[in-house]
Amino acid sequence: MQQPNHSLSESPATDSTDADAGKQGGSSASPGPSRSWSAQVRRGVDLQSLYALVYLVVANLIAGVLNLPSVAAALGIARQPGLGDLLGDLVMLVFLFGTRGQDLLGRGSNPVRYKAQANPGPAVLVGAILLIMLASSIETGFTWVVNQGSQALGLVYHSTTSQIAAGQHGLLSPLDTAILVPVVEEFLLRGVVMGRLRPYGRTFAIVTSSFIFACLHGDITQSLFTFLLGLVLGFIAMEYSILWSMALHIFNNLVLADAMMWLTQTVPARTGTLINQGMTLLGLVGGLVVLWLIWGQLADRLHANRSRPGTYKGWISLGLAVLVVLAVVNAAQRFSLA
Numbered sequence: 001m002q003q004p005n006h007s008l009s010e011s012p013a014t015d016s017t018d019a020d021a022g023k024q025g026g027s028s029a030s031p032g033p034s035r036s037w038s039a040q041v042r043r044g045v046d047l048q049s050l051y052a053l054v055y056l057v058v059a060n061l062i063a064g065v066l067n068l069p070s071v072a073a074a075l076g077i078a079r080q081p082g083l084g085d086l087l088g089d090l091v092m093l094v095f096l097f098g099t100r101g102q103d104l105l106g107r108g109s110n111p112v113r114y115k116a117q118a119n120p121g122p123a124v125l126v127g128a129i130l131l132i133m134l135a136s137s138i139e140t141g142f143t144w145v146v147n148q149g150s151q152a153l154g155l156v157y158h159s160t161t162s163q164i165a166a167g168q169h170g171l172l173s174p175l176d177t178a179i180l181v182p183v184v185e186e187f188l189l190r191g192v193v194m195g196r197l198r199p200y201g202r203t204f205a206i207v208t209s210s211f212i213f214a215c216l217h218g219d220i221t222q223s224l225f226t227f228l229l230g231l232v233l234g235f236i237a238m239e240y241s242i243l244w245s246m247a248l249h250i251f252n253n254l255v256l257a258d259a260m261m262w263l264t265q266t267v268p269a270r271t272g273t274l275i276n277q278g279m280t281l282l283g284l285v286g287g288l289v290v291l292w293l294i295w296g297q298l299a300d301r302l303h304a305n306r307s308r309p310g311t312y313k314g315w316i317s318l319g320l321a322v323l324v325v326l327a328v329v330n331a332a333q334r335f336s337l338a
Contacts, residue, residue: 037308037309037310037311038310038311038313038314040200040314041200041204041310041311041313041314042313042314042316042317044196044197044199044200044314045197045208045314045315045317045319045320046317046318046319046320047196047319048192048193048196048197048208048209048212048319049212049317049319049320049322049323050319050322051099051100051192051193052188052189052193052212052215052216052323053319053322053323053326055092055095055096055188055216056216056326058092058095059088059092062088062091062092063084063085063088066084066087066088067084072084075087080172081172081173082171082172082173082174082175082176083172085172085173085176085177086172086175086176086180089176089180089181089184090180092184093180093183093184093187096184096187096188096191096192100191100192103191103192103195103196104187104191104192110192110195110196110198110199111195112187112191112192112195112242113195113237113238113240113241113242114241114242114243115241116239116240116241118240119240119244120236120239120240120244124236125244125248127290127293127294128232128235128236128248129248129251129256130283130286130287130289130290131228131232131287131290131291132229132232132248132252132256132283133256133279133282133283133286133287134228134283134284134286134287134288134290134291135225135228135229135232135283135287136225136256136279136280136283137280137281137283137284137287138224138225138228139221139222139224139225139228140276140280141280142221142224143157143159143221146220146221150335151338154337154338155335155336155337155338156335156336156337156338157334157335158334158335158336159219159221159222159334160217160219160221160222160334174254174258177253177257177258178250178253178254178257178258179250179253179254181253182246182249182250182252182253183246183249183250185213185249186233186237186242186245186246186249187242189209189210189212189213189230189233189234190209190233190234190237190242190245191237191242193208193209193212194206194208194209194234194237194238197209198238200307200311200314201305201306201307201308201311202238202305203302203305203306203307204307204311204312204314205234205238206230206231206234206235206238207231207234208314208315209230209234210226210227210228210229210230210231210234211227211230211320212320212323213226213227213229213230214226214227214230214327215320215323215324215326215327216323216327217327218326218327218329218330218331219330219331219334220331220334223327223331229249229252232248233245233248233249236248256279260275260276260279263275264276
């Protein structure tokens with residue numbers, strides 16, 4: 001994503017490592033060094049994909065343990081909706097700092113960015129929100145297509161979004177999904193994963209970390225949304241700081257998701273439908289207008305931040321392939337016979 005017209009000059013300067021990677025993107029690279037570079041990138045993608053996989057396994061193990069009746073009773077979480085999820089995400093936050101503390105504390109060779117030379121102006125933030133709403137509108141349309149296709153095949157599609165909506169009870173569940181989850185996911189994806197892929201090119205790091213983000217959700221419709229969301233948040237984190245991507249992620253979960261869901265459930269059904277349709281239309285129109293305004297700048301930025309030849313061969317990675325297979329399996333399990 002690019003910032004709207006007049007605020008382009010607010011972007012901080014490109015890192016020297018990123019600039020070097022871009023400058024090496026000509027066609028003069030010899031086959032040998034290109035293959036060597038592809039192998040380096042593949043190793044980097046492998047390591048970050050496997051780290052995300054370990055995170056996913058640990059998160060599921062923690063959730064499984066906390067859902068055991070004996071454990072839930074001992075911790076007193078059985079009668080507190082959302083408390084188990086909240087504790088699980090706190091444990092995962094500890095896991096992230098315990099395994100990638102140097103990165104997350106802003107130290108080491110791949111420090112997370114907490115400060116930037118300039119903050120995003122109102123135009124950038126409004127543009128980012130409209131693009132997030134566009135991603136949500138695309139998800140809504142794709143969900144309709146998936147539901148229609150499922151019905152034609154005699155199947156029922158159980159989306160993650162509907163399951164989250166059904167489980168939002170009390171105060172702790174929204175607190176977890178709207179605040180803690182975005183913080184944990186930003187530290188993982190825009191902090192650790194994108195940060196460690198940044199030496200291979202800024203655009204490459206944003207796109208690859210967004211794809212890993214999508215794979216972790218394992219839901220055909222929500223994965224599409226999270227990939228598009230990751231592109232927007234990745235740009236904000238790369239150009240400004242992870243604190244801004246966290247703020248936008250929290251705004252999405254708290255306002256665009258939880259608050260809108262609460263609003264549409266408290267008004268008459270017809271009114272709720274009209275509100276949802278209005279938000280979808282606003283996201284579609286507003287997001288497309290933003291893309292039209294920034295199209296030229298987007299093309300220029302992609303050209304300036306292109307990676308050297310052979311970089312995208314790094315996607316032919318065992319770790320990434322495992323994530324894709326798991327995502328497909330999880331997505332398939334969301335379909336059942338009608």
